[in-house]
Structure formats: structure tokens, C-alpha cells
Amino acid sequence: MNSLLHRRDFFASGSHWLGAAALGSLGLGGASGAVPGPHFTPRAKRVIYLHMVGGPAQMDLFDYKPQLQKWYDKDLPPSIRNGQRLTTMTSGQARFPIAPSKFAFSPAGQCGMWMNRQLLPHLSRKADEICWMRSLHTEAINHEPAITAMQTGNQVTGRPCLGSWASYGLGSGNDNLPTFVVLVATPSNREQEQAISARLWSSGYLPGEHAGVSFRSKGDPILYINNPPGVSNSVRRRSLEGLKAFNQRHFQRLGDPETQTRIAQYEMAFRMQASVPELTDLSKEPEHIFALYGPEARKPGSFANSVLMARRLAERGVRFIQLYHNNWDHHSNVAGRMPSQCRDVDQPCFALLEDLRQRGMLEDTLVIWGGEFGRTVYSQGGLSHENYGRDHHPRCFSMWMAGGGAKGGMIHGETDDFSYNIVRDPLHISDFHATVLHLLGFDASRLSYKFQGLDGKLIGVNPAKVVKALVA
Amino acid sequence: MRGQYDQVGEEVRAEVPAALGRLPNDAPRNRLGLARWLVSAENPLTARVAVNRFWQEVFGQGLVRTPEDFGIMGAAPTHPELLDWLAVEFRESGWDVKRFFRLLVSSATYRQSAAVTPLKLERDRDNGLLSRGPRFRMDAEVLRDYALMVSGLLSQRMGGPSVKPYQPEGIWDVVGLPGGDTREFVQDKGENVHRRSLYTFWKRMAPPPNMEIFNAPSREVCSVRRERTNTPLQALVTLNDPQFVEAARVLAQRAMRAVPNDDAACLQWMARRVLCRPLDAVELPLALQSLREMRALYEDDLNAASSLLGVGITAGDADLSKAGCAALTMVANQWLNLDEVLTK
Structure with missing residues (x-):
């Protein structure tokens, strides 16, 4: 319960806390x-x-x-x-x-x-x-x-x-x-x-x-991390921009801090989508690394x-x-x-x-x-x-x-x-x-x-x- | 003694825990006696616990925040008199659950606006004083059912064996025993993919991930209160899970059939289904712009449009323009991810 109060305090105290607060609520961060x-x-x-x-x-x-x-x-x-x-x-x-x-x-x-x-x-x-x-x-x-x-x-x-x-x-x-x-x-x-x-x-x-x-x-390295077939990154980016505009409008109407958290989560999801392919792409590892770990490391x-x-x-x-x-x-x-x-x-x-x-x-x-x-x-x-x-x-x-x-x-x-x-x-x-x-x-x-x-x-x-x- | 059946101690007779009262002297010392005592006027706890759970169902949190624990380690009620009044009301109405829910949802407290003003945020941040109407993210099953409902995909069939809707590959395999009968997941066909989430087959060693990610309990122990987290993994489910993508596509197909050749009217038709209200003067231009941008992108890449329209088992609508349908699918997908839609 305490963590909830803190989190809401952050929202109340200014937008610079948003990132940190969002991080804490999603297992992606400890701030x-x-x-x-x-x-x-x-x-x-x-x-x-x-x-x-x-x-x-x-x-x-x-x-x-x-x-x-x-x-x-x-x-x-x-x-x-x-x-x-x-x-x-x-x-x-x-x-x-x-x-x-x-x-x-x-x-x-x-x-x-x-x-x-x-x-x-x-x-x-x-x-x-x-x-x-x-x-x-x-x-x-x-x-x-x-x-x-x-x-x-x-x-x-x-x-x-x-x-x-x-x-x-x-x-x-x-x-x-x-x-x-x-x-x-x-x-x-x-x-x-x-x-x-x-x-x-x-x-x-x-x-x-x-x-x-x-x-x-x-399959997907993280469940549901990949866009559906036919949805390119640029389509997704535009879609998320529109989503954010709608959510902002909703926030203006209702003023619920949870809406801001959700906006941050969608940003984070997009960042994850961007970072995971780089993470899971082992092809950039140099030869000597594969020599070190052995040939099975490519499998x-x-x-x-x-x-x-x-x-x-x-x-x-x-x-x-x-x-x-x-x-x-x-x-x-x-x-x-x-x-x-x-x-x-x-x-x-x-x-x-x-x-x-x-x-x-x-x-x-x-x-x-x-x-x-x-x-x-x-x-x-x-x-x-x-x-x-x-x-x-x-x-x-x-x-x-x-x-x-x-x-x-x-x-x-x-x-x-x-x-x-x-x-x-x-x-x-x-x-x-x-x-x-x-x-x-x-x-x-x-x-x-x-x-x-x-x-x-x-x-x-x-x-x-x-x-x-x-x-x- | 101490659980050893061959070490007999002092004889004891059936009784309720002393802290909760006593069985009447003339009550039979068996389940009937206990049952009568449970619902008697002398024991207010049963009705209090029940109405608190109903309240939680409707308002998102109970008058006692720990519905599983009314003891000394639990939270004190925020409104003790109200809790008692509701408990007596429920008991005296003959334990009429339907009547009780009507009472809750027709109350002035429930019908308040959920809008948060700066003053309310300052004085009543967590709505413990009930200064505004309830607002909380819907539960896992409700979210999926809602997407199926607004798209018209939801099967109304009741009962029967559990069903296996879409699930990412390999979920069962990594935890399954070799030769185990739930090692290989075989997805159902037809109507079973669109049954209410209540009927989804539940393998406890690897629950349906789109439910688990939205805090559905593991079903390993009884749970009367769910966590309600807000995470990017949840965003990925409602954005990318074929179940939600298919729902968006079918919703778009229906909207285009219902209101052909008029983007604004088509969007309004869809808004009434998804948001239960028309778009306002700020939103409509936003949505129109989104739709037109997406359509332009898909007109340049009809293969991508075909791929998107191929998600899910429900047949496409060959009469509709591919780029138009794909673009509207993306708008529907966007709307199914709105805070307003995910939140009660």
C-alpha cells in the first residue's frame, strides 16, 4: 500500500517523476x-x-x-x-x-x-x-x-x-x-x-x-513483443502517437493519474519493441565469442x-x-x-x-x-x-x-x-x-x-x- | 495429541472460534448448527464479508480493503456504519444478490463522475472517501470478452468443456513432461476460439499468458482480490495478441459494411460500439487524420494490408478495399488500447 501512495505522490509532484514512477510499476525499473x-x-x-x-x-x-x-x-x-x-x-x-x-x-x-x-x-x-x-x-x-x-x-x-x-x-x-x-x-x-x-x-x-x-x-522472444503481420514500425509509431493524443484528451477530461501511467507504459512497450531485436540478435557477436562458447552457441x-x-x-x-x-x-x-x-x-x-x-x-x-x-x-x-x-x-x-x-x-x-x-x-x-x-x-x-x-x-x-x- | 491419532487427549465438542461468538446451546453440534449460526442475526460477519466483496466488484475496492481478512491484521473499514447498514439490508432482503447489486449501481455514490479534480486528488487521492465514482482497469477476462463483444465475435454459448483459443507457440511445451497430455497445445477451431474467457482451458503450470499478464490469479489457491498492475507487457498483449488484432479487424469490417463511403460516420459508428459514445469535436479530426494516414500507408503496401487482414480465423470481407479495411483495423486496434476502453 505504501508503494501506491508513493507512486501517486510522484504523479502529484510533477511530470519529471512520471518516468521513474512508471518504471517502478512495471518491473522495468527500480526508480x-x-x-x-x-x-x-x-x-x-x-x-x-x-x-x-x-x-x-x-x-x-x-x-x-x-x-x-x-x-x-x-x-x-x-x-x-x-x-x-x-x-x-x-x-x-x-x-x-x-x-x-x-x-x-x-x-x-x-x-x-x-x-x-x-x-x-x-x-x-x-x-x-x-x-x-x-x-x-x-x-x-x-x-x-x-x-x-x-x-x-x-x-x-x-x-x-x-x-x-x-x-x-x-x-x-x-x-x-x-x-x-x-x-x-x-x-x-x-x-x-x-x-x-x-x-x-x-x-x-x-x-x-x-x-x-x-x-x-x-516465436516472440518476449510474448507479444512483435507487431502483428502487416504492421510496420512506422504504422505502429503513428498508431501509438494517435493513441497518446486520445489518452491525453481523456486525461484532460478525467484527470486520473493512472491515464498518465498508461501513456508511459505504452511508450515503454514501444521502447522494448525497439530494444529486444538488438538484444536477441547474436549475429553481431564476434567470431572469438562463438569460439569461446562453442559452436552450439549459434543454435x-x-x-x-x-x-x-x-x-x-x-x-x-x-x-x-x-x-x-x-x-x-x-x-x-x-x-x-x-x-x-x-x-x-x-x-x-x-x-x-x-x-x-x-x-x-x-x-x-x-x-x-x-x-x-x-x-x-x-x-x-x-x-x-x-x-x-x-x-x-x-x-x-x-x-x-x-x-x-x-x-x-x-x-x-x-x-x-x-x-x-x-x-x-x-x-x-x-x-x-x-x-x-x-x-x-x-x-x-x-x-x-x-x-x-x-x-x-x-x-x-x-x-x-x-x-x-x-x-x- | 498434536495430530497423533493414537494419543487421545481431552474430548472437545464442535464450536465456533470463541472470538466470533458461540453456537446457541440448543443448536445441533454439526454442519446444520454451523450453517444456521453463519446466517443468523447474531453473526454479522457473513453478511459483512459478502457485501464487502460485492462492493469491491462494483467499486474496485472494498469498504474493507482486505476482503480476505476481517481480523486484527486486516484493514479497518473506511465506512463502518455503511458496511453494517449494507450487511443488514442484504440479510433482511433474504440474501437477494441481484437486488443488492441493483442497490449498489443505482446509488448516488456509484453514479458520481469518476473525474479527478486537483482538490479530490489532494484530499482523497485513493478515493477512500468515495468522493468520485469508481474507475479501474478491467480484469483480464473482461478485457478479452469486451474486445470480442464489441467486434461481434463473442460466442453466447454457455457451458461445456474448456476451450483453447489463440496462444503463442511453446507455452506448454517448455514446462510439460515428455508424453504428458498437455505438452502440445492444439488450438481449437471455429466458435470455441471466441467463447467467453471463463471457458478458456487453464493449465496451471503455464496459464494462458494473455490472462496472466493482466493479473489473473494462478488458480493454485483461492483468491478474493486481484492485483491490478499497469505494465508494458499488458500493452503488448492488447496491441499484438491475435485475439485482439482479429477483434479489431472484424470490428473494422463490420463498421465498413454498416456505413460505407463515409469516413466520419463510419468512425462514429465504431466509436459508439467501442466507447459507448460519439467522438467529440477534438477527437473526430484526430481519428480522421489517423485513418487517412494509415490508408495512405497501406495503399502503398497492399501486401502488408493483406497480411494484417489475414490475422485470425474469421473470414475476411473480399468486397471491402484492402487498404481501407487495414487502416480502419489499425484505428480499431488503437481504440481497443485506449485508457478509456481498458478502464471501467
Whole structure:
């Protein structure tokens, strides 16, 4: 309610506020009084969050467990499982045979991060710029609640996601693009995709302008951004000029400030129409950029292409870019699926970090990579030396982040020999959220919005701690 | 206790929350007792909550601004006596909803001009004192239905299964499961494209974007109050969505059929349908100029005119001049985007 009063005050106090007020009301800008602003100087001014939908297997990528080789096809000791709940996809299995990773691990960088350099050769070259986190944990064991919890801090839908909080807290950094943009990349292999939902980027109980705006690789990049067939820009321009004249006339008659807001919105829509083609036209990117991101970057909708688009959005002042890459739900055929998943993301992730570094943007751009949970060390379904499957596992999983104040070369947290339970420095997703908000300049316990009589927060009602070890 | 069925505690009997009163001693402790209490004179809350929602429907905001919450965290009524009077009136009329809406829309308060004067802006910025008539942007469904109605496209058919009108490509696909029965969107044909928005098929993981952009609730939880934002993405819907472009085209076709060869009269015919009033002495020359400019542009590019006239499933009218029809379509499209049209 306060923001409304402020906005109207601006209208009342003079036309120079119009642009700012309009910006604030449409998720295209943060100049209105509604933006709380950071509590202290942010380390990160923008975020590129690469969400791996389905839950990548930590012990096949970042959580090295050499001891497992001698456990091949032996049963997971009951002392490790400790009676913890399993999904119904494997709880009925007669056995829980250990499946050691079939991939080659070796240490990367000065920090000596043991990782799957066989499938992630490019990314491993950035080991010392990356903050590795091997002790994430969550309560949720199935995709929908887990991804909702990962993004909104709660398994129950309806809360604002991290991107909406960033939009609400920091406002926009530009005046002709949305504040919070969503990109859904198309993986090379789509056979094990999980459904994701537009509700993941809804603004929850925050005002609607903080919802993510989906940029699409097919059809209009922003919904309805293109003029109808047969309507040229000059026709549209004239039409909008006439529209403005009519609206002005109406404003003279009724004097409602909302009419002026609407006039500003139509101007903004036209500016968006003008700026989006330039944004989405990758043909102007130089050869060396395509060499950096790899040939897939030319293919609309690929992960490489989407990551390059994310960099362009970040460059133009978009505050939060949420990118989804699907097909990480490897209940079976890890051997067949993992290589193409890694091929999709390896070079582009390296390229993004390198590209941002070269542009001087890495230091204030936080890049996050990770899924909604981890996977089990025991095989789901058949196990052979060549192949295995892995079920959902919420008790530990690995993520990484880089830039934006995250500590490069940090290897945080440790799991037991089975990558099943955490033995050192557990990192609950809520603490992770508090840490990300900290990098954005917020005290997570104070970034709140009144809703149904409560101070709604990303971290919910329980305390969460900033993990200082992750901060440079 | 604490939700454990095998830990039995002290026996309790059905009662209403103490803060709201008590069931009469002789009332049966079941749903019938509760129902009687809900509508009894001893419980004013039911009628208050109901009339507040009706008021919100008509005036854009309730006398209690938090229609979902009449408790201590909700807003206090702006006009408590009026709220009580309306509640008693509604109850004593036998809960007659139609009669109640008539009472609201025939009231002097409702029939005031919506004009905002500097004084009103200063003293009553948010119209909490009801110093002027209501004025607010129409809801998503109403906007679409309105465009269909004025163009004559709106189907009057009631009931039946949900329908799938125009939707941009790929909306369902990106969130759908492989093999899921709503992964591929297949648009309906014929009348189903022009049914009231109430009948539009709703996939909750990816709702119809032209509804969502105008603050239609997600339908995941009950909602008694909508947000009412004003954004450029909304402008893009009403400017470019085929649903609205087709409505503009069909409206233009009808206007040209109804009033051939007289631009001014044709525009006035269209104004009466869209604005419910004729254009005034300032607007008519503006509209005429717009129409003539557009016509000149389309006469130079008949292919563009054909493209525009091809939007939507409704047949074109081959007897009409292409450039003229395209130009009038753009005028209609412009009018369907006027603040006056989008706003109640």
C-alpha cells in the first residue's frame, strides 16, 4: 500500500517523476519509492542462476569418492542409510547396491578440487575462480517441492523466488528491459526431462511486477513483443502517437493519474519493441565469442546460446537471469546421459565466467550452478560396471558459484565415504539463500514483505546464517 | 495429541472460534448448527464479508480493503456504519444478490463522475472517501470478452468443456513432461476460439499468458482480490495478441459494411460500439487524420494490408478495399488500447 501512495505522490509532484514512477510499476525499473534497497554495499549487482533441473549426481561430478570402487555392487550399509526415507521409486528394491562413479576424477587448479575432468574439462580450468559447495542439503525428495524450495525457500508453492526478491530488493538496472528474466534452455537430450512450472518464476506474494519475464528462443522472444503481420514500425509509431493524443484528451477530461501511467507504459512497450531485436540478435557477436562458447552457441535455445544471451542481458542491466537446463534426472543410464548433459554445460559455463571476467563484470556478477537435490550412491535398477541409475537424494548435493563476491578456490563441506550424509560444514539451502542475499547486500532476516499478517521472507520463519567462508 | 491419532487427549465438542461468538446451546453440534449460526442475526460477519466483496466488484475496492481478512491484521473499514447498514439490508432482503447489486449501481455514490479534480486528488487521492465514482482497469477476462463483444465475435454459448483459443507457440511445451497430455497445445477451431474467457482451458503450470499478464490469479489457491498492475507487457498483449488484432479487424469490417463511403460516420459508428459514445469535436479530426494516414500507408503496401487482414480465423470481407479495411483495423486496434476502453 505504501508503494501506491508513493507512486501517486510522484504523479502529484510533477511530470519529471512520471518516468521513474512508471518504471517502478512495471518491473522495468527500480526508480520508484517501492524499492527497499540494499542494507549494505552489495558485492554482486546481478545474478545469473543456472539451475540444473532434475538434480545432477554429485558423486559423478564434484564429490569424489575413490573408496567406493571397492564397494562395487555391495549393499549400502544400514548404518549409513540409518533408516532415512527413500523415494517410492527405490524403497521397494530388494537391494541397494553401491554404484561407484565410472568417470575419471583428478584434481583441478591450485585449490586441488577433485572433479570429473573427463566430462568437465573446460570448467575445471576455472577451479580456482569457483566456490565449490559439496554439502548442500534440503528436506524435499521429489522434484516439484525440491525445486520450489530451492528457489523460494519453501516446498509449498506461492512464495516469491530468489529472482523476485532481487527485483523487489534492488529494483531495475535498466529502463527498457525487464528486471528479472527467465531462459529455459533446450538440452540436447530430452528423454528424462522433468516438468517445470511458470509458477517457479511468479512473484508469489510480492507485487506482480517482480515476476520473471520469460525470454523464449522460439516465436516472440518476449510474448507479444512483435507487431502483428502487416504492421510496420512506422504504422505502429503513428498508431501509438494517435493513441497518446486520445489518452491525453481523456486525461484532460478525467484527470486520473493512472491515464498518465498508461501513456508511459505504452511508450515503454514501444521502447522494448525497439530494444529486444538488438538484444536477441547474436549475429553481431564476434567470431572469438562463438569460439569461446562453442559452436552450439549459434543454435537458438541451446544451453550455450542461452548462456550467451544471459551475458547480453546482464550487460544491459538485467538484475537477475534465471536459466534452466533440464534432463539431469538420471534414474537410469547415467553412462549414456551424463556425457551429453556435461557437453551441454561444460564449455558454456567456462565461457561465461571467462567472458564476464574479460568484460570486468565477473566481480559484480554472481554465477550460480546447481540442481534441486543430489542423487543416491546406490543404483536404481540394474547395476553393471558400464552403467547404473541413481535415485533422488536430498541429504547432500553439490553446487558451485563464482564471481560477485563468492570465494574462488574454496572447497566447502564434506560428505561421508558414500556421499550420503554430510560430515563437515553442512549447508542448508536456507543458509545458501541467506548467503546469496548477503552478496546482494541484504540481511536475509530483514528483507521482508508483509503478507497475511506475517513478515514474509525468503528464509521463512527460521533463522538462517550467512556462511562467511563462502564470501571472498 | 498434536495430530497423533493414537494419543487421545481431552474430548472437545464442535464450536465456533470463541472470538466470533458461540453456537446457541440448543443448536445441533454439526454442519446444520454451523450453517444456521453463519446466517443468523447474531453473526454479522457473513453478511459483512459478502457485501464487502460485492462492493469491491462494483467499486474496485472494498469498504474493507482486505476482503480476505476481517481480523486484527486486516484493514479497518473506511465506512463502518455503511458496511453494517449494507450487511443488514442484504440479510433482511433474504440474501437477494441481484437486488443488492441493483442497490449498489443505482446509488448516488456509484453514479458520481469518476473525474479527478486537483482538490479530490489532494484530499482523497485513493478515493477512500468515495468522493468520485469508481474507475479501474478491467480484469483480464473482461478485457478479452469486451474486445470480442464489441467486434461481434463473442460466442453466447454457455457451458461445456474448456476451450483453447489463440496462444503463442511453446507455452506448454517448455514446462510439460515428455508424453504428458498437455505438452502440445492444439488450438481449437471455429466458435470455441471466441467463447467467453471463463471457458478458456487453464493449465496451471503455464496459464494462458494473455490472462496472466493482466493479473489473473494462478488458480493454485483461492483468491478474493486481484492485483491490478499497469505494465508494458499488458500493452503488448492488447496491441499484438491475435485475439485482439482479429477483434479489431472484424470490428473494422463490420463498421465498413454498416456505413460505407463515409469516413466520419463510419468512425462514429465504431466509436459508439467501442466507447459507448460519439467522438467529440477534438477527437473526430484526430481519428480522421489517423485513418487517412494509415490508408495512405497501406495503399502503398497492399501486401502488408493483406497480411494484417489475414490475422485470425474469421473470414475476411473480399468486397471491402484492402487498404481501407487495414487502416480502419489499425484505428480499431488503437481504440481497443485506449485508457478509456481498458478502464471501467
